[in-house]
Amino acid sequence: xxxxxxxxxxxxxxxxxxxxxxxxxxxxxxxxxxxxxxxxxxxxxxxxxxxxxxxxxxxxxxxxxxxxxxxxxxxxxxxxxxxxxxxxxxxxxxxxxxxxxxxxxxxxxxxxxxxxxxxxxxxxxxxxxxxxxxxxxxxxxxxxxxxxxxxxxxxxxxxxxxxxxxxxxxxxxxxxxxxxxxxxxxxxxxx
Amino acid sequence: xxxxxxxxxxxxxxxxxxxxxxxxxxxxxxxxxxxxxxxxxxxxxxxxxxxxxxxxxxxxxxxxxxxxxxxxxxxxxxxxxxxxxxxxxxxxxxxxxxxxxxxxxxxxxxxxxxxxxxxxxxxxxxxxxxxxxxxxxxxxxxxxxxxxxxxxxxxxxxxxxxxxxxxxxxxxxxxxxxxxxxxxxxxxxxxxxxxxxxxxxxxxxxx
Numbered sequence: 009x010x011x012x013x014x015x016x017x018x019x020x021x022x023x024x025x026x027x028x029x030x031x032x033x034x035x036x037x038x039x040x041x042x043x044x045x046x047x048x049x050x051x052x053x054x055x056x057x058x059x060x061x062x063x064x065x066x067x068x069x070x071x072x073x074x075x076x077x078x079x080x081x082x083x084x085x086x087x088x089x090x091x092x093x094x095x096x097x098x099x100x101x102x103x104x105x106x107x108x109x110x111x112x113x114x115x116x117x118x119x120x121x122x123x124x125x126x127x128x129x130x131x132x133x134x135x136x137x138x139x140x141x142x143x144x145x146x147x148x149x150x151x152x153x154x155x156x157x158x159x160x161x162x163x164x165x166x167x168x169x170x171x172x173x174x175x176x177x178x179x180x181x182x183x184x185x186x187x188x189x190x191x192x193x194x195x196x197x198x199x
Numbered sequence: 200x201x202x203x204x205x206x207x208x209x210x211x212x213x214x215x216x217x218x219x220x221x222x223x224x225x226x227x228x229x230x231x232x233x234x235x236x237x238x239x240x241x242x243x244x245x246x247x248x249x250x251x252x253x254x255x256x257x258x259x260x261x262x263x264x265x266x267x268x269x270x271x272x273x274x275x276x277x278x279x280x281x282x283x284x285x286x287x288x289x290x291x292x293x294x295x296x297x298x299x300x301x302x303x304x305x306x307x308x309x310x311x312x313x314x315x316x317x318x319x320x321x322x323x324x325x326x327x328x329x330x331x332x333x334x335x336x337x338x339x340x341x342x343x344x345x346x347x348x349x350x351x352x353x354x355x356x357x358x359x360x361x362x363x364x365x366x367x368x369x370x371x372x373x374x375x376x377x378x379x380x381x382x383x384x385x386x387x388x389x390x391x392x393x394x395x396x397x398x399x400x401x402x403x404x405x406x
Contacts, residue, residue, distance in 0.1 A: 027375045029229040033222075033308065078284060081302050082276040089272070121225050121306050125299045132299070173387050177221070181383030188376030 011142045013198060014135075018146025020194040024122050025154040026187055031122035035155060036180055038113075045159035049152030051113040053145065056123050058095065059088045060144040063127040064137055084127050089118045122151055157187055203328045210332025216309045217340040218389050223309040226300050227341055228378045234357040237345030239293045240300065241338025243286065247278045247304050249330040252318035256326040259319050271314050272305070279305040309337060348372045348381055 024030050031052075038048045063084050071077050096114045099107035117123065126147050130140040161183055170179050214220060217227055230240040251274050255262070262270050283301045286294040294301060304310070313333055318326050349355055352372030354362035362368075371377045 029225050029375065029378065030303075032225045032228065036224075078280060081280050081283065081305055082273060085272060085276055085305055086269075089269070121303050124306055125303060128299050128302055173391070174383070176390065178383045178387035178390070181379045181386060185376040185379035185383060188374075188379055192374065192376065 011139065014139055014142050015146040017198055018143055019150040019153065020191065021198055023150045023154060023191055024125075024147045025151060026184065026191045028125075030125050031120050031151060034116065034120060035158065035184075036177065038116075039155055039159040039162055042156065042159040042163060045155040046152070047109055048113045048116075049148070049155045051117060052120060052122065052151055053148035055088075055092060055095065055114070055117050055120075056126055056144045056148045057141060058091060059123050059127055060130060060140050062087055062091055064130055064140050067131055080128070080131065085124060088123060088127070092118050122147065154187070158184065161187075203324060206325050207328045207332040210329060210334070210336040211339070212336070214333075215336040215340060216312075216333055217337060218385075219393070220312075221386070221389075222312060223307050223337065224382075226303060226307060227337075227344070228382055229300055230297050231341055231345040231348055231378060232352070232373050233296075233349050234342060234345045235293065236297055237341040238338065238357075239286070239290065240297060241334070241341045243282045243301060244304055244307065244309070244337055245331070245334025246282055247275065248310050248313060248334045249327070250278045251275045251310060251314055252326045252330040253323065255314050255318045256321055256323055262319070267315075267319065271311065271319075275310055275314070276305045309333065344378075344381060344385065348377060352377060 018024070022028060025032065025035050034048060034052075039045045066083065066087060067077070067080065071079060071083065076083075092114055096107075099114075126144050130143060133143075135143055158180070162180070165179065165183075174182060210216070212218075216223055226240060226244075230236040251271075254274050255271060279302060282304065283294075286297075286301060313329065317329050321329070346356060349357075349372075350361060351369050352374075354360060354366050354368045372381065
């Protein structure tokens with residue numbers, strides 16, 4: 009039951025983009041096309057879950073016993089950066105099909121703040137390993153959802169009369185504000 | 200001296216990271232629901248920017264070019280850790296309300312951008328002025344957005360009641376969608392400003 013709650017809160021109630029302003033760069037930059045936004049969404053899901061699976065044990069089994077928890081920021085970012093590199097090498101060599109569809113997004117992901125935020129929060133919320141993984145999946149599905157929503161709306165926007173002073177980036181933020189208002193409705197879902 | 204002053208002004212206005220370059224947006228939207236958060240985040244960011252730029256500029260001749268990005272990240276992470284620990288120790292309330300955004304300074308594109316584009320090529324003094332300009336440029340925009348949102352959304356400025364007692368706060372502006380709306384309007388204003396600046400420059404050229 010708790011796991012379902014963690015998942016739903018991460019996807020809908022505290023949506024990572026719409027409610028928490030994380031990963032805005034890729035949200036604005038990568039949503040000009042629905043296919044691209046789906047690719048980015050799955051790549052982020054993949055890396056977030058992997059990063060969580062790697063950083064949680066490192067924190068609890070290495071940093072805590074050694075009393076090095078203050079190195080958290082440094083270690084986590086290095087782990088994530090090298091992990092992304094490794095995944096990229098592995099995919100390129102062994103699963104070229106997947107690499108072709110996802111690989112181009114991988115280098116961008118290292119600096120995606122949502123991933124780093126998830127790994128920090130798993131520690132500060134004191135989640136167990138299973139809860140951390142569920143939280144990571146939830147956050148990234150929420151990210152995917154927001155990406156696809158905006159990409160779909162941008163498709164429609166191409167053929168609609170946007171007021172002149174809002175053309176370009178401003179209308180994206182205004183649209184996001186409106187999607188955000190809709191998502192506020194989910195806040196009653198969990199007490 | 201004149202060129203140093205110019206470097207400083209670049210960050211405050213002409214190359215303002217938030218208004219003109221539009222980088223580092225995540226933290227800018229997230230922490231601006233209150234003015235005190237905005238000031239705290241701005242100063243934390245300025246600190247990390249100043250010291251990372253100084254250290255990298257001093258060591259720029261020793262850092263091998265091929266390994267520079269990981270080295271930059273380690274240096275930035277070290278100063279971010281300092282800020283995080285200091286804020287947790289001395290400003291626990293502020294640190295709690297900003298949550299994960301203080302450690303996330305480490306992946307803020309403003310810092311990486313300035314370090315890569317400026318500090319790794321310049322000497323000590325210009326670097327100090329550049330980082331202060333960029334940092335304060337970031338801070339003032341944060342405070343401006345935060346003031347707008349807090350005054351309308353809560354009727355207060357940095358916790359002090361400024362609106363008349365019968366003012367009904369518009370809660371919307373404090374909530375996340377309000378942040379997106381205010382920022383959308385701000386970018387719209389920027390584009391207008393940029394066009395105007397470009398036009399006036401053209402007019403100067405013609406004259």
